[in-house]
Structures are given as structure tokens and as C-alpha cells.
Amino acid sequence: MMLRKCCGLQMLGFGAQLGARPLGGASTQLRLSGRPPLTSSAAAALRLPRRLVCILHARVSKPVDVDNRRDLAGSMRPPAQQTGGARNKPVHRTPAACRWRPALWRRPCRAAAAAAAAAAAAPAAAAQEAPAAHSLRGTARVFKASLDAMLGGYLADSPRAVAAIERLLPGAGGYEGAAPSLPLDHVAFRTFGAPGLGIDALGAALASFGYARQPGAAALDGGRVTAAWFALPRAEQGLLPRVCVSQLELDSLSPEARAAALRYTAPLAVAFEPTAAWAAALTRALPWGPVALDDFCVLGADSEYASWVLTNGFSLAHVALSCPEEHGGLEAALGRLRSRGFALNEARASDAAARTASDAAVRASDDGLLFQAATVADLLEFWFGGEAEPRLVPGSYLKLVERRRAPGAPAARDGFDAAAAEAFLRSTVLAAEEAAALGAAEAEAES
Structure with a gap:
């Protein structure tokens, strides 16, 4: 019975x-x-x-232990009293709408309340991707599965990005289970330029999946950040996205900031293998122990990029969606986002990539074939070691890309635009400024 x-x-x-x-x-x-x-x-x-x-x-x-990065919508309670060497991770009450996923619990995004209503429509959208997904074999199929898991974590911790995706693709990406249906142009990681942690570490992991580093490396932020991109052979490029990896050159930091960074990176120089780097990206786990607030502030004063990596590790820095010209392109996508008041990374007067006078949010390449825009990064609550309350820190952001085809060209424009990539580093800078303003307002209200 x-x-x-x-x-x-x-x-x-x-x-x-x-x-x-x-x-x-x-x-x-x-x-x-x-x-x-x-x-x-x-x-x-x-x-x-x-x-x-x-x-x-x-x-x-x-209640279960999860990573110490949570978005603003997550319910949380202070971590248990820490002892020497204890992991500084909060204990969260699992919300009623939480879904079980292998190996960990994830709180659904803000749009999860609408997931049940969209469940009937989602299979139709996901089915459009089914033939391509089923055609993958071997390492490509494994990479696709691991990327979907990374996207699930990205969506769980990025409510702003989720809301934007829901606006652009109703019922096809606003909750964790729909990650395979996202039309990805590329995904991006940020790292420290240190042994075991830099471009070479993630590049070695990507090489095991068939990805190859493309010629040329871009120097961003006055040469302090180096960026490279990876792609599959031409025959497979339509099935899986490009991957961009950037690293902060530690020698470019001030002596105090460099010493702070080395306290976290030096112990990993020997034992941290490329497989561990990929596992950290897959699980969103920080490769180092609890982060000291003082170190975060020292790094942030010198390089917001450095403080972002310290609190986010190998998590996806941004996800870029493809906006084909035949479907209205980037202009139509931005129109839908602006109609709902989404904060975008607007160009500054000194922004060399803002060559589209009609829209300050669009960065265009010199050849006029690559157009990109981005949202402002999400804010996360992060628990620093020894602190009684969490602090707001920048998380990930969403990027939109339109690639056009040159007359007579067999395919749309490929590659990346260094000037635009540097401009989009501001998406997390703007979020850091927002976090500082919110913190100051809260402190003033309590005084």
C-alpha cells in the first residue's frame, strides 16, 4: 500500500x-x-x-549551508559564531519555492514566482534548441551540460539579469530550468593573473573541451587587465558560445594592494590545477578562505576589478545574449528594457567605443559590424570574515550583442572589440558605486 x-x-x-x-x-x-x-x-x-x-x-x-554570496531577494540569517579556521558562510532558510538541484540547494530568482505560470510555455521555447543540443557528442556535450549548470548559478544570483531576460525572452530564461534555451553569444570570466588562476588555467580547462585560444590579446584598463577569447572550430561554433577570459596583472597594483591579493593567491600557486579552476567556475565556490573586509577595501581602492574577483572568484562575470539583426537587433532589445526602467551602462564622454550617437548605451566597433550594450551589475550580500552583518558587493551583469555581416561575407562579424570590452568593465564599477551609496544611506539612517 x-x-x-x-x-x-x-x-x-x-x-x-x-x-x-x-x-x-x-x-x-x-x-x-x-x-x-x-x-x-x-x-x-x-x-x-x-x-x-x-x-x-x-x-x-x-537549513543548509550555501555559498556566502546571495542576492538581495534571498532570506538569510547571521552565520553561527565562528571559531579559528571556520568557514565564514551563512546558514539560509530554504524558501518554500526552492527547487532541489544535484549537490546543492539554490534559491530561485525573483522571477521564480512566475515560473509555474510560464512552465507551460517554456517547453516550446526550449524545444527550439533541442535538435542542436542533441547533436552534441563527447566533450562538447559535457561542456554544454557544465555551462548550463554555471548559467543556473548565474541566474540564481542575478535577479536584475533574470528580469531583463524575462523581458526579452518571455518564458524562455527567467528561471533556472530554462538556461539551455538562452541564445548565447559568449560568456566571460574574470581572474587574477597568478599561477593556477589566470587565463592559462581556464584556457587549459577549455582546451580539454575543444576550445582554442584565438590570436591576439586585448590590454584593458591601461594595461592592467589582459583579455583573451576562446572558440571552437568553425564547424561547431554555432552550437556553443565563445568564451572570454580576462585577468588582472598583479604587478600593476600598488604594493599594499598587491600584498593583499597575494595573501589569497600565493597559497594556490602550486596545488591549484586547471580542473580545480573549472570546478570553481562550475560551483561558484571561492578558491580561497574567508575574505577580510580590510583586504577587500584595499583592493577596491586600487582596482574595482580586483575586489570583484576577490568576492566572486571564477563565477561568470557576465553572460552575453545574441540579438540578431533580423529580429530587431540591439535597438529593439534596448527599447524593451528601457520601457521597464532597466539601468544600463551608459557611455561617458571619454568612452572611445561610444560611436553610436543615437544611443549612449551602445558601443559600436570601428568596422560598424559589432554592437554591444550591458546592464548594470547586480548587487549581492557578501559575508566577510569576522563581520556580524553582510555587505553589498557587485555581482554579475547581462550583455547584449548584435553581430552584422559585411557585404559578401559568409558569416557575421566574429571576435571581440577591446574598446567596448574596457567600457563594459564599468558595469561592476557602477554597481560598486550603488552599493557604497546604499551603505552610506543606511548608516545615516541609523545615526
């Missing part, structure tokens, strides 16, 4: 999503994955044993 009831539960699509309120009473709700809530009376009609329901409820509501 118990087996039959459990099978019936599974056939109904019962997911690990239960109401956070105590069981019992008319207000109790049991949530089905992608379905409306199931009341306790309906559960009783199914004759579900109360012990089984309690076990499922405990499985979901039990």
Missing part, C-alpha cells in the same frame, strides 16, 4: 517544494513542481501518510 501511495505521489509530479509553514491546519500547502499548490485537504484525499508528508517537509525546510 505504501509503495502504491508513493508511486502515485511521484506520478503526480510531487517535487521537493513544500510550504514553509508548519504542517496541519487548513492553511497548509504542498507545492507541486510547476503546478498550483496542493492543499492539505487534497493531500488527505490522496491518503498520504502524515509521517511521509512530515519527512518530505523536513527534507525541504531543513
Whole structure:
């Protein structure tokens, strides 16, 4: 009898999503994955044993440790008192709408409340990508799966980006399960230029998946940041995105900032292999221990890029969506975002890449074939070592790319534009300025 009831539960699509309120009473709700809530009376009609329901409820509501980066919408409570050498990670109460994913719990994005309503429409959008995904084999297929996992973490921690994706692609990217349906132009990582952590480390991992480093390296931020990009052989480029990796040259930092960075990077110089770098990108785990607030401030005063890497590690710095010209291009996409008041990375007077006078958010390449824009980065709550309260730090951002085809060319313009790439470093700088303003306002309100 118990087996039959459990099978019936599974056939109904019962997911690990239960109401956070105590069981019992008319207000109790049991949530089905992608379905409306199931009341306790309906559960009783199914004759579900109360012990089984309690076990499922405990499985979901039990607090778990997660990474110390959380977005502003996440519920959290202060971490337990730390002892020497303890990991400084908060304990979060898992929200009722949380979905179970292998190896870790992820709180859904702000748009997760609309995920159930969009679930019926999402399969149609995802199905358009199915033939390409199913055609992948070997290392390409494994890379696609790992990239989808990275995108799930990116979406979970980037509510602004998620809201923008929902606006641009309704029902096809606003929640974790829809990552495979995103039309990616490229993804980007930031690193420290240190042994085991720089472009060479991620490049070696990418090489195992068939990616090759492309000729030329861009010098950004006055030569302090070096950027390179990787791509698959031409025959496979339409199935998987380009990958951009940049690194901060530690020698360009002030002596005090360089000493702060080396406190985290030097211990990893020997033992940190490319596979570990890829695993850190996959899991969004910081490769070093708790981050001291003083070190973060010292690095931030010299280079916002450095402080970003210190708190975000190998997490995706940005995800770039393709905006084909035949679908309205970048202009139409920005129009949809502006109609909802999204904050964009606007050009400054000194921005050499702002060659599109009609739109300050668009950076155009010299050849007039590559047009790009970006949102302002999300803000995350980060727990620094020894601190009683979290601090706001910049997270990741969303980028939009339109590539045009030159007359007579067989394909659209490829590659990257160094001037535009440098301008988009400001997406996290703007977020850092926003975090500082919010912190100052909060301190003033408390005084």
C-alpha cells in the first residue's frame, strides 16, 4: 500500500517544494513542481501518510549551508559564531519555492514566482534548441551540460539579469530550468593573473573541451587587465558560445594592494590545477578562505576589478545574449528594457567605443559590424570574515550583442572589440558605486 501511495505521489509530479509553514491546519500547502499548490485537504484525499508528508517537509525546510554570496531577494540569517579556521558562510532558510538541484540547494530568482505560470510555455521555447543540443557528442556535450549548470548559478544570483531576460525572452530564461534555451553569444570570466588562476588555467580547462585560444590579446584598463577569447572550430561554433577570459596583472597594483591579493593567491600557486579552476567556475565556490573586509577595501581602492574577483572568484562575470539583426537587433532589445526602467551602462564622454550617437548605451566597433550594450551589475550580500552583518558587493551583469555581416561575407562579424570590452568593465564599477551609496544611506539612517 505504501509503495502504491508513493508511486502515485511521484506520478503526480510531487517535487521537493513544500510550504514553509508548519504542517496541519487548513492553511497548509504542498507545492507541486510547476503546478498550483496542493492543499492539505487534497493531500488527505490522496491518503498520504502524515509521517511521509512530515519527512518530505523536513527534507525541504531543513537549513543548509550555501555559498556566502546571495542576492538581495534571498532570506538569510547571521552565520553561527565562528571559531579559528571556520568557514565564514551563512546558514539560509530554504524558501518554500526552492527547487532541489544535484549537490546543492539554490534559491530561485525573483522571477521564480512566475515560473509555474510560464512552465507551460517554456517547453516550446526550449524545444527550439533541442535538435542542436542533441547533436552534441563527447566533450562538447559535457561542456554544454557544465555551462548550463554555471548559467543556473548565474541566474540564481542575478535577479536584475533574470528580469531583463524575462523581458526579452518571455518564458524562455527567467528561471533556472530554462538556461539551455538562452541564445548565447559568449560568456566571460574574470581572474587574477597568478599561477593556477589566470587565463592559462581556464584556457587549459577549455582546451580539454575543444576550445582554442584565438590570436591576439586585448590590454584593458591601461594595461592592467589582459583579455583573451576562446572558440571552437568553425564547424561547431554555432552550437556553443565563445568564451572570454580576462585577468588582472598583479604587478600593476600598488604594493599594499598587491600584498593583499597575494595573501589569497600565493597559497594556490602550486596545488591549484586547471580542473580545480573549472570546478570553481562550475560551483561558484571561492578558491580561497574567508575574505577580510580590510583586504577587500584595499583592493577596491586600487582596482574595482580586483575586489570583484576577490568576492566572486571564477563565477561568470557576465553572460552575453545574441540579438540578431533580423529580429530587431540591439535597438529593439534596448527599447524593451528601457520601457521597464532597466539601468544600463551608459557611455561617458571619454568612452572611445561610444560611436553610436543615437544611443549612449551602445558601443559600436570601428568596422560598424559589432554592437554591444550591458546592464548594470547586480548587487549581492557578501559575508566577510569576522563581520556580524553582510555587505553589498557587485555581482554579475547581462550583455547584449548584435553581430552584422559585411557585404559578401559568409558569416557575421566574429571576435571581440577591446574598446567596448574596457567600457563594459564599468558595469561592476557602477554597481560598486550603488552599493557604497546604499551603505552610506543606511548608516545615516541609523545615526
